[in-house]
Amino acid sequence: MTAMNAMNASNESSAERERGTRPVVLDVRDLSVSYGKVEALHHIDLKIRRGEIVTVIGPNGAGKTTLLAALMGLLPAQGEIVYLGERQGAERQVEQLVRQGMTLVPEKRELFGEMSVEDNLLLGAFDRYRGGHRDELETMDQVFEIFPRLAERREQLAGTLSGGERQMLAMGRALMAKPKLLMLDEPSLGLAPLIIKEIFRIVAELKKTGVAILLVEQNARAALQVADYGYVLETGEVSLEGPSAELASDPRVIESYLGLGGKGGAAAR
């Protein structure tokens, strides 16, 4: 643990310098979402660059899932969203964002339970197929390389998979779209410690492909370990932000999210 922290700390300054130069994938300014009566987001600013993992941590009900839903065009939002250098209009549609390389792996996974693993993956490439690309089988092989477990289960129905395999399938399906921005909502939710470790190892690995990753997690310890930058979301507002190593050593974060009471933190190691 200490060795890992020290490593993060020594890399931090160079990572920071690099962060400044990479192209910005998603730039959110003053985003507000009014949704139902309970959850809402107020004036969120958030930035993700290419090949970067940005995490949003925070307690249950802070609005993390709402944030992702708003970014994905599932919920109407006020404010400015600049994606790939283009300011998004008020009538953002999920389908249009998928076409532009934005994907969301939702908290509930939303798999096609009565279809095989293979068909689930294939549908991940639906929009690319519709756009005239015919490389879905090669992409699927790449996904199978990342998730060998899915290759073993390719004929099995998605509904019969274990929790960890479902998460892998949901992530693999998202990767089939060759995304530029991959948004993961609580990938560790309900999974066993060993599987969580595996999932986070893969998330860290994916970063090398150049995809920007927005990782929303309650498991702050695991999230801050893989992320380059982090935001703490509390009751719909960003209460803290900074490079993840800094956040991980911030006393307020330690007390609320990494302390002995920290959920699943130790388990993820």
Next chain:
Amino acid sequence: MDLQIALLLGQDGITNGAIYALLALALVLVFAVTRVIFIPQGEFVAYGALTLASLQAGKLPGTLWLLLGLGAAVALVEIALALRTRQMRRIPSILLLNCGIPLLLGGILFAIPPATLPLAVQVVLALMLVVPLGPMVYRLAFQPIAEASVLVLLIVSIAVHVTLIGLGLLFFGAEGSRTPAFTDMSFEIGDALLQGQTVLVVVASAVLIVALYFFFERTIYGKALRATAMNRTGARLMGISATMAGKLSFTLATLIGAFSGVLISPITTIYYDSGFLIGLKGFVGAIVGGLASYPVAAAGAVLVGLLEAYSSFWASAYKEVIVFTMIIPVLLWRSLTTRHVEEEE
């Protein structure tokens, strides 16, 4: 009733049952993908039959005017939307798709007298005239309210049904039509006479069912439709838009409906409003399958056909009553054996 009559009635039942099975499959498909109970299905059956009949009679089918009218209406709606969202470059393709193609079809009909064409070409022309009406109806009536509850969709569905019956009367007139039999071949098996028409209808239905199976199991668009039926949110996140899925399912359902109309037109005289009763029998089959299971729906529909054939022998005055009464024990059985699921709002 001796064996010969029993076999004859059985043939009748299976012929009609095959057509009801097609309609039941279309109903299950549309409901699974869009949650619309597709009452106007029957009108497309009638349109298919009447369009083929007018082509064969050498008349210009009224469907053409309907297609031009609906196409123009869709084009207007789409262009208004394109202007509002400043997507001018979509306008040419909107015009081509909704006005250009119907005009081209009209041109073909004027240029070549359809009565002289071989039967297969006439059937294809009839389908080309009727099938585009399905996605147009979806665009105008259902797409704007795609997120509404099942009840609202049902009410709109009934409104569309009544409207299409009215339009059918306007464009086809009140007279019924019957097309000549596709074949007058018959086979003798022992004592029984097997009509070529029966064989043709059953084979054509089976071919269409197999084709649909391949579409859903083997093609990415078929899988996308199944995915939408299984998990709407998941499908949207893959870029499978509800609009595309809705239009595609309506296109398929209309194709099935019009094709059923073509198949049934030599068997019974079809009037502008005959489709409703035929569609309802497919609906009874679909209900047996709980509006969810394709094979059970198809089997239920064949059962409806057989029940209808035999009850027309014993109690012909009550044959419709008997067929539709079947729905009551089925609903009782279903409500006792299936877990009740509240509709998600």
